[in-house]
Amino acid sequence: MASINKKRTISFVDAINESLHLEMKRNKNLLCYGLGINDPKKIFGTTKNLEKKFGSNRVFDIPNSENSILGIGIGLAMSGYPNVVTHQRLDFFLLAFDQLINSASKWFYMFGKNSNIPITIRLVVGRGWGQGPTHSQNLQSVFSHFPGLKVVIPTNPFDAKGLLSASIRDPNPVIFIEHRWLHNTIGDVPKENYTVNLGNAKKISSGKNLTVISMSYMTVEFLKILKFLQKKISIDFIDLRSIKPLDIKTIKKSVKKTGKVLVLDTGFKFNSISSEIITQINENCFNFLKEQPKRITVPNIPEPASFGLTKYYYPSLKNIIDEVSLMTKIKFNQKELKLFLNTFKSKYHDVPGDWFKGPF
Amino acid sequence: MASINKKRTISFVDAINESLHLEMKRNKNLLCYGLGINDPKKIFGTTKNLEKKFGSNRVFDIPNSENSILGIGIGLAMSGYPNVVTHQRLDFFLLAFDQLINSASKWFYMFGKNSNIPITIRLVVGRGWGQGPTHSQNLQSVFSHFPGLKVVIPTNPFDAKGLLSASIRDPNPVIFIEHRWLHNTIGDVPKENYTVNLGNAKKISSGKNLTVISMSYMTVEFLKILKFLQKKISIDFIDLRSIKPLDIKTIKKSVKKTGKVLVLDTGFKFNSISSEIITQINENCFNFLKEQPKRITVPNIPEPASFGLTKYYYPSLKNIIDEVSLMTKIKFNQKELKLFLNTFKSKYHDVPGDWFKGPF
Amino acid sequence: MCSLIRQVELEIVNRYKEGKMRCPVHLSIGQEIVASVLSIFIKKDDFAVSTHRSHAHYLAKQGSLRKMIAEIYGKRTGCSMGKGGSMHLIDKNVNFMGSTSIVGNSIPIGTGLGFSLKLKKKKNISIIYLGDAATEQGSFYESINFSILKKIPAVYICENNFFSVYSDLKVRQHSKRNIINSLNSLGIKTFKITDYHPVKLVNKMQYIVNYARVNSKPVFIEFLTYRFYEHCGPNIDDNLNYRKKEEIKKWKDKDGYENLKKFLIKKNQKLFIEKVEYLNRKKILNAFKFAEKSKFPNKSDLIDGIYK
Amino acid sequence: MCSLIRQVELEIVNRYKEGKMRCPVHLSIGQEIVASVLSIFIKKDDFAVSTHRSHAHYLAKQGSLRKMIAEIYGKRTGCSMGKGGSMHLIDKNVNFMGSTSIVGNSIPIGTGLGFSLKLKKKKNISIIYLGDAATEQGSFYESINFSILKKIPAVYICENNFFSVYSDLKVRQHSKRNIINSLNSLGIKTFKITDYHPVKLVNKMQYIVNYARVNSKPVFIEFLTYRFYEHCGPNIDDNLNYRKKEEIKKWKDKDGYENLKKFLIKKNQKLFIEKVEYLNRKKILNAFKFAEKSKFPNKSDLIDGIYK
Ligand SMILES: Cc1ncc(C[n+]2csc(CCOP(=O)(O)OP(=O)(O)O)c2C)c(N)n1
Ligand SMILES: Cc1ncc(C[n+]2csc(CCOP(=O)(O)OP(=O)(O)O)c2C)c(N)n1
Ligand SMILES: [Mg+2]
Ligand SMILES: [Mg+2]
Secondary structure, three states, rough: OOOOOOOOEEEEHHHHHHHHHHHHHHHHEEEEOOOOOOOOOOOOOOOOOOOHHHOOOEEOOOOOHHHHHHHHHHHHHHHOEEEEEOOHHHHHHHHHHHHHHHHHHHHHHOOOOOOOOOEEEEEEOOOOOOOHHHHOOHHHHHHOOOOOOOOEEOOHHHHHHHOOOHHOOOOOOEEEEHHHHHHOOOOEEOOOOOOOOOOOOOOOEOOEEEEEEOOOOHHHHHHHHHHHHEEEEEEEEEEOOEEOOOHHHHHHHHHHHHHOOOEEEEEEEEOHHHEEEEEEEHHHHHHHOOOOOOOEEOOOOOOOOOOOHHHHHHHHHHHHHHHHHHOOOOOOHHHHHHHHOOOOOOOOOOOOOOOOOOOO | OOOOOOOOEEEEHHHHHEEEHHHHHHHHOEEEEEEOOOOOOOOOOOOOOOOHHHOOOOOEEOOOOOOHHHHHHHHHHOOOOOOEEOOOOHHHHHHHHHHHHHHHHHHHHHHHOOOOOOEEEEEEOOOOOHHHHHOOOOOHHHHHOOOOEEEEOOOOOHHHHHHHHHHHHHOOEEEEEEEEEHHHOOOEEEOOOOOOOOOOOOEEEEEOOOEEOOOOOHHHHHHHHHHHHHHOOOOEEEEEEEOOOOHHHHHHHHHHHHHOEEEEEEOOOOOOHHHHHHHHHHHHHHHHOOOOOOOEEOOOOOOOOOOHHHHHHOOHHEEEHHHHHHHHHOOOHHHHHHHHHHOOOOOOOOOOOOOOOOOO | OOHHHHHHHHHHHHHHOOOOOOOOOOOOOOHHHHHHHHOOOOOOOEEEEOOOHHHHHHHOOOOOOOHHHHHHHHOOOOOOOOOOOOOOOOOOHHOEEEEEOOOOOHHHHHHHHHHHHHOOOOOOOOOEEEEHHHHOOOHHHHHHHHHHHEEEEEEEEEEEEEOOOOHHHHHHHOOOOOOHHHHHHHHEEEEEOOOHHHHHHHHHHHHOOOHHHHOOOEEEEEEEEOOOOOOOOOOOOOHHOOOHHHHHHHHHHOOOHHHHHHEEEOOOOOHHHHHHHHHOOOOOOOOHHHHHHHHOOOOHHHOOOOOO | OOHHHHHHHHHHHHHOOOOOOOOOOOOOOHHHHHHHHHOOOOOOOOEEEEOOOOHHHHOOOOOOOOHHHHHOOOOOOOOOOOOOOOOOOOHHHHOEEEOOOOOOOOOHHHHHHHHHHHHOOOOEEEEEEEEEEHHHHHHHHHHHHHHHHHHHHHHHHEEEOEEOOOEEEOOOOOOOHHHHHHHHHHEEEEEEEOOOOHHHHHHHHHHHHHHHHHOOOOOEEEEEEOOOOOOOOOOHHHHOOOOOHHHHHHHHHHHHHHHHHHHHHHHHOOHHHHHHEEEHHHHHHEEEEEHHHHHOOOEEEEEEEEOO
């Protein structure tokens, strides 16, 4: 990976698409399927040209039967056809919970290592523009509870491509979560086929006052304020990338150094990943903690559809800065802070960018 | 509840059965259903005489269609028929995850408080005798992640009866988990219809050296060794009873006093309830902690079927005593300890008692 | 009714670009006739549930127009207090019990509602709207089995518009699949609506609804129909070419709403139509005014209502 | 084969009370004929999956007897290393790909296996065993729809023994339900086996399997059959009176195993039977000896195998 030329900027969507193309080329038996995979919208563009290139035997649309579709994918996976299934919202995939938990997650173990299940499950998570209670659930916590599953959430195009390729090659079932608001972000991505290891967090910045551990869209949020905070605070910023396996080694090292930790999580607070991380920090670094570990998550509330409510629902940049301030006892000039935050003010808080005009 | 006469000993199964009888009598619209509810075995005896007494309109068997059955129950619940559905293993209920999460848990919220869903979902959890990976999952952690659900786990007949009645009267969906190994335990249970509040933990013993927080079958396990430990250690022992709402008040009070806490959990370790409890303890009592909070759970492994493996899978009484010893720095005479533990030695570790001869 | 629904939906189309209806909308334009005809025979005490595409069903059940528009605007006065959005409509005053966004999700719920009618021994029915894609979900089959078993007065109405989003039936169901016969063999009376002549349609619908109501038995109806706008949103997406031009034209010619209009004009009801449309127009403008004027939910509403 | 299965199951019955087979067992006694006849036409490269009641299916696919018994004993030499128990059998050497305990759970998996055969353009089939209760699961219907759509060479075999645990068909399915016709209308060829005369049965089965194999299309077969022992465990539970005495008698008279025996005796094959039974007996005793002698998994096996 060291020698990879990074000088090309593409979108998260294109990065996903590239990974799929390269992996399908690499493995002639790899299949891709999902509702709408070949329709004109091509799952937000992530599957474009796949069918054209690899044919409708390997790239196919499916009936609305999420539970059985996963079972069928499991059958294919164990008989020589690793595969990628995509759901346009994570929420729809709850229909497949029996197959996910009672079959995929434990098949390798419960059959004494006779059959493994190389399947990658792409789940898109919505936010804002009235997505509401059934189109916006961030359930990485639930998936990660189960032995046998891996859970991955990229936050930029480079990782999206590398992690997806790694997930596809992984011999186990991998839940691959794509936050809808990341789809249009852009970043440097090499043309080559490369992988990013599952289970390795990414150190985004190094510092000694505070460890910030983040995931999914929260990483992008924190990146917006990192520089501002760094003017006064030295921050170890870790983007998890993999929720499971969790890179406790990187976390440990950082917390032992800083003694203070803030976890940013996109899930419901109660029993979120942030609880597991804080607990593992307790188990591993208790005597290094200078201050109680903190977390910022969404509240224990389903996302309401109303524009008037999502405003209060999602943690704001100010919320995060205030918490960091509190933890490090470093105050910011309120006027300066306000000016800074104003640079992010857009008319609407419920869209990923001004380009977004609905409907979903 | 104060004046209740407690001088009658019945089994956990009979306590459940009594609650169902009393509640069906109390509310003429209450329905009970589930696979095998009226068969000769009557769901381990918990539903005996219900159909005889209340008729097959109110007490009925169902097709093997777990997902739709929950949806049907939701429809009934919102139109004047609160109901209790029973699944002989929790694992089967994963089929109903869409209805549970996307409908039941959030219906009241997402429809602006127009309809609530008074449904009680009884789930039996297996252990040992080859129950294996798909008949033994303790998923309280997963259920408790979702806003809108309540999660209850009684550990003795008195609470079983009172909590079930309270669950049935609760206007929200309640997950009511029955550990199969508790079914034949006995205890004092008043004849009257009474309720035990959801969301209140039970203080079993008071002490100042250590807080032990426990749930489900782990409470029974700890009860076996409590007296022994108390000879040297003063223990605040809390049986959670409700996982959600979690009685953080009782936990806080205790931990502030003892400064040391051990959580006993029947779930997979990663993202278990124990993580949430330890995190909330961090958030609420960080400065009172004298020692890192500890937890004992089952490992991140599905229960294997083999008698030869379950032995290592479940935490033993000795594991728990050792941990307590370590945390409190109070040592036990190893000979005495051995003698004590020998009193619990039965030939088989994989059955709830010698009366159990299979098959499930 | 047909006219009201069409006019409401067109007004949503008109205004969506203002960016004040900040939620997905699945319009019924082209499919209104189904719910409209049914509305003639629905009683207030009948239940109804629906899907992501529920505006027509909600209005045909006499659901409050103002509250629906306010919901789409995310306002506190909306039928779900703004929390559900366009995909989660409810009006318990008229027993429209909820529409949900997960394909197939409301089918068992409507079945349970129907079961409650049975238990109450009421002569009412429970109407369950679903799309062609929902017939691929296990919940559809499980629910039908249950309602046959328990003789539930449930009316399953499948609006077959040949598409799931942009996915043609042919990538989801075999061309020889005969759902009408298949369900019939399970023990439910089934109907396929092929003739859209207003009088015949009304008669047939009356017969069907009556059958379920009087016999307390489930029925299944398949309507062939067509949506004229995009799957989700206010635009026409024929430029995407996922549907044949001839097919679109064929269905536009069959448009139930236009045909009804023509039929009435033939019957010298032009004045009546104009009056209805005028009154609808007023009602609709009022509803939008109401929605625009209404307030968003309060911050305190956010945490309110997790538990009862 | 029939004889082997019966003898194995009876030996389990004999020994279960010793308390060494510490897991639920769902015996096939009374139902062996289904898998046995099929076994004549199954090829090694054909796939098979099954349910909680899978001993017969596993053995009929030539799954290793020793490994099955060892699995039930929880031994490391078991087909699933002791981790799955009686409800999770596998023998990939013969393409018995797994049995699972959740009703309906293995149906889509077997369908996916069948799909892989299609993609490989192999002339093999995927056999999917299921009980009558499994036909109530959405996964059954969803899978059948998919295999019709994709022309998958899947052979769905429903062993209808009239019961789900102790629950009669009539509390789960309406008496007028005709699953054969219903599925047929979806586009799958269906068969109902009513005649158990050995020769006729064999011929019919050959036709069916051949049909799926040659045309690469799914088929569905319903067998009426009966289990003689309790739902789960080694006992006869007729004392519970959930089944009519006459019904039990009727089916005992029809016992495929006994009838086959009688048929062979008539054909002067008594000696042959005795020889087969003798050899089976030896094989079975060996298998139990193997299981008893084998070791439990090691402590280190506990954590091994979560991920590959
Ligand atoms: C379980 C599930 N899968 C996928 C989706 C995404 N989705 C939303 S609407 C829709 C199409 C449904 O088609 P149909 O039922 O025919 O209704 P129509 O939109 O044609 O009215 C799909 C697939 C969903 N909402 N739920
Ligand atoms: C989803 C699910 N629900 C319930 C059960 C409990 N259960 C185990 S076997 C069984 C009966 C299944 O009946 P059938 O499919 O007819 O098979 P049979 O036992 O008659 O061979 C049931 C309900 C289960 N294992 N899985
Ligand atoms: Mg459609
Ligand atoms: Mg059966």
